[in-house]
Amino acid sequence: MKQLVRSGDVRLAVWTHGDPANPTVVLVHGYPDTHVVWADVVEELVDRFHVVTFDNRGAGASDCPPGTDPYRIENLAADLRAVLDAVSPDAPVHLAGHDWGAILAWELVTDPSAADRIASFTSVAGGCLDHIGQWMRGWASHPRASAVQLLHSWYVAAFQVPGLGALPWRLGLGSQWDALLARLEGVAPRERVRTRGADGEIGVRLYRANVLRRLTDPGERRTTVPVQVVHAADDHYVRPGMAADLDRWVPQLWRRSIASGHWAPLTHGPVLARMITELADLVRGAHAAPALTRVRDGGEFGGALVLVTGAGSGIGAATARAFAALGAEVVAVDIDAAAATRTAEEVGGHAFAVDVSDEAGMRKLADDVVAAHGVPDVVVNNAGIGHSGTFLDTTVDEWRRVLDVNLWGVVHGCREFGARLVERGEGGHVVNVASAAAWLPATDLAAYSTSKAAVAMLSDCLRGELAAHGVGVSTICPGLIDTNITRTSTFSGLDDAEQDARRAHAASVYGKRDFRPERVAAEIVDAVRRDRAVVPVTPEAKVVRLLSRLSPALLRTLAAGGLDRGR
DSSP states (O other), X not given: OEEEEEEXXXXXXXXXXXXXXXXXXXXXXXXXXXXXXXXXXXXXXXXXXXXXXXXXXXXXXSOOOSSSGGGSHHXXXXXXXXXXXXXXXXXXXXXXXXXXXXXXXXHHHTOGGGGGGEEEEEEESOOOHHHHHHHHHTGGGSHHHHHHHHHHTHHHHHHTSTTTTTHHHHTTHHHHHHHHHHXXXXXXXXXOOTTHHHHHHHHHHHHHHHHHHHHHSOOOOOOOSOEEXXXXXXXXXXXXXXXXXXXXXXXXXXXXXXXSXXXXXXXOHHHHHHHHHHHHHHHXXXXXXXXXXXXXXXXXXXXXXXXXETTTSHHHHHHHHXXXXXXXXXXXXXXXXXXXXXXXXXXXXXXXXXXXXXXXXXXXXXXXXXXHHOSOSEEEEOOOXXXXXXXXXXXXXXXXXXXXXXXXXXHHHHHHHHHHHHHHTSOEEEXXXXXXXXXXXXXXXXXXXXXXXXXXXXXXXXXXXXXXXXXXXXXXXXXXXXXXXXXXXXXXXXXXXXXXXXXXXXXXXXXXXXXXXXXXHHHHHHHHHHTOSEEEOSHHHHHHHHHXXXXXXXXXXXXXXXXXXXX
16 A cells, blocks of 8 residues: 655655554665665565555655755655654554665664664665764774775765766666666566656765765764674675674674575565564564574684584584584584583584485474474585495495495485575585595495595586575595594495404594694684585695696606505
8 A cells, every 4th residue: 555654855765565564664775775775575475464564755656856965865755754654653663775765764763762663674785874984083003905805886976976877877777777687686676667767866965964064073872772784695795894893883783694695685585585584473473493593703614503414423523513613603413412412412512413415304404403493504415434345346236335424425415405595596505525535536435435525526517507696615624534434434345354454444544644623624614604515624635636738648647656545
């Protein structure tokens, strides 16, 4: 339903959707948009909320007062307050703003007199001008982030030149805007905005009326309102550095990422709707999303959920400890329930027992983890087994066992959690632990090397596929690491006594090598941090990787020696 709301002399076009008896959500659009930008979000919210959209002054069907002063942010915040009073006079609202909509919403959110009018605030691709000004004052402590943001905000400076910002709109940019967004941002607006050209031209006044005076003389604006800041990972205009010190001003703060460009409401409407709902549920005391109830400070990975398979010992246990030390909440998974529990207790995480080769078991694991703790931000597919034997000596059952765990275990982990990461739409990372044997055609590691080579190729394929969803994929190839894999490996064609002797010999060799799992764990953490594609860990792994690229024939000759090798 459409109605007109007065804010002083300005009439604002307001649309309401859904049952007014439900909690109210007010969505504020940015530049050069209108309320239409929220259409997909409205569809997702309307069954549970009373949803309100409106056109800001100077846009769409609302009044466009002449001059620049009417577009001062104080006036737009007064408009927003008038809308809140009209659509929800007796109850606070859940507020969400995008781009300039977030900027003007921050003005009201940080106004002490409005604190009881706002139940929660979701800020998408926009920030408080005063907070940004304070951040810019401290440029010396973050010169690189400041320089990056200035480069991304080139248009803001251009808009300060009289007539320059409005010129493209006067020359017809409005008629080409949708096509331009589609070509440059992959955005396909649901409907054409007839006033786009005028909106773009008038909206430049927002920049001229507010940016310089607020950034050069910022105030100290604080709020007690629960706030979640949603950063669009591929945003070409707003970089995350500007919100680095936001905790100074907002004690109830959650930081979230969305795998989108700047126009997230148009491309990821359902994801934004879920985030808005999750914060509203938390505030209302309803069942809250684990992503919001999780602790979000205390380290680089504070608030992140990290799942590690094969976490009962070795590289898996070391990886669980490494992420936990950086603030992550860890899910330790192992076929040995007791071992998983020991690791989980050590890092203050959660334990699950599963055989990674069991498709149904892995699907249940994913369902149970997501239901209890949310979608993991990082998934480390580490579980694996060792096996030595030539191709002719390795039985079909031995082949099947190696491939079921080393390859299918990774496939199941990638499928079950990768699909959920894509559906969540907030990015993430998958780490697949392969081996230097992936590049080493050793005659006595036929099944093992094949399984690890397959994991490496799977990871490369998956990295290309998931990149569009903001999910990174890394392949880790450790080399000779002193872990329990040497004590549990199997050998083709040997009786029990011979198997035990070979295990003891392998354990002795790896023990003398003394390359600890903790060093691999550090590389895994760094791979996630830097989104590295392939990581050979030990010196021998790096040499094998180099030879596989420079001289495969030489590597085949060396590998034919049949030395004991492994992860």
